[in-house]
Amino acid sequence: MLLALLSAFALSQAYRTVTAIMATGLQADFALSPASLGAFAGLFGLSFGVTQFFMGIGMDLYGLRRTVLSAFPLAIAGAALSAWAPGYGWLMWGQLLIGVGCAPAFLACTVFIARHFPASRFAFLSGVGMGVGGLGLLLTGTPLAWLVQRSGWRSGFALLAVLSALAWLLIWRCVHEPAVAGPAP
Template structure:
């Protein structure tokens, strides 16, 4: 933190980061809540698992596509206006549209809008961390924001299942639209933009893409988040219902367990790079172990619901190295391209999750006639092989610890 910053400025920055964290809670909620809604949406709108996979994929791919303009806007206009305007229009508008959905198409359009709304909130806070705090603290601060914001992952599990039973899913989504608008107003009022840097509006993503050191980090970023995002946000619900016959409340409890594990993993990864004096081997070890856990899940696909939930929670824990990977790439960004750098990394991370959602939906559609178990073996096997491939490419990366 800059020693020149006064106490009042520090308090204002902290207030802004708190409201950005609230926005990130919403982002985590929206990427994960479809798993709990699967049965009621099938009943009320006719949405099949393949429709929900496409809707979830649209959220991730729209979110990813927005990272290029969001990165430019962060460097050009700052995090305050960028995050507030997009969350207001996309988050509030998308949740309102979802609340009125009567067909799978409406759900897909709503998730697309919500993806736009959620796209800047985490990167706005990462931009502030990168600009206002020492580089060596970036991974720990990024993990803390990710871990605390992942409370939204928990709310999207058992509490959302209870809300569906108590007030219905439409009322819950209407409430979320109002909350999104209120949080956007809070961002506009409380977030303080860092001071501009020389050439802050200049340069482009192409400068970053010309750095060979990043090209062996990008594949790791592409595959790291995808298995946990797809399991937590979509497949854990249909899998536990189809293979073990669990109901909405039990699925909500299982997603809660996975959500807690993901938060624990994020907070555990945060300080490890400084404790072990390496980023590369922290990231490699965790993701290689996650690929092995996916292999075990495939091998024990229908053995026990409790064992499957435990393995899924372990995968969520081990795949939580997202902020450390961003910190690894951050070490190689020029100062005037920090906004575009962190959003480029996020594009790979969220884009990989979106591609995996679409691919897994097609796999399910293709394999379902062969039997329920075969479909999930194929889906989870695909995630494991994808993660293993990215992890092996990452072996050629250069370590960084600044």
């Protein structure tokens, strides 16, 4: 179950760094200034950070499975929107959706570890989770950079949308939580 959740976290890491390999194509296609490119890159972090608090509340109230399965489709939609964006405004909307959709990714992993493993294993398993999540950073290194160089930045967003949909399906299939007791009368 943890590996399924980590797949979303790895993709979150990929989305976080993808602007660096797409910058040249984005600037060329939309005539972006450095400030506009910076705003595009920063919107992921802003939307991600602003919604983290609400994702934590969602996990407490509805469970991490429901929260991730409800939020992560926004990342899929944002990546698809970005892949077919006709202009900079659409690209920004895509980035906003990606940030919100990825917001519960690592939080869900840490909550899962805290709930399902002994406290003495928390630091070790969180470290392993960070390491596995780092695979998303590796994805935006050579493999995705090669794809973007060969086929353009839109293909990079399209691939990330497909991988995100597969991660969502993996979470839907593999992650199950015990029923959460309702509030006391």
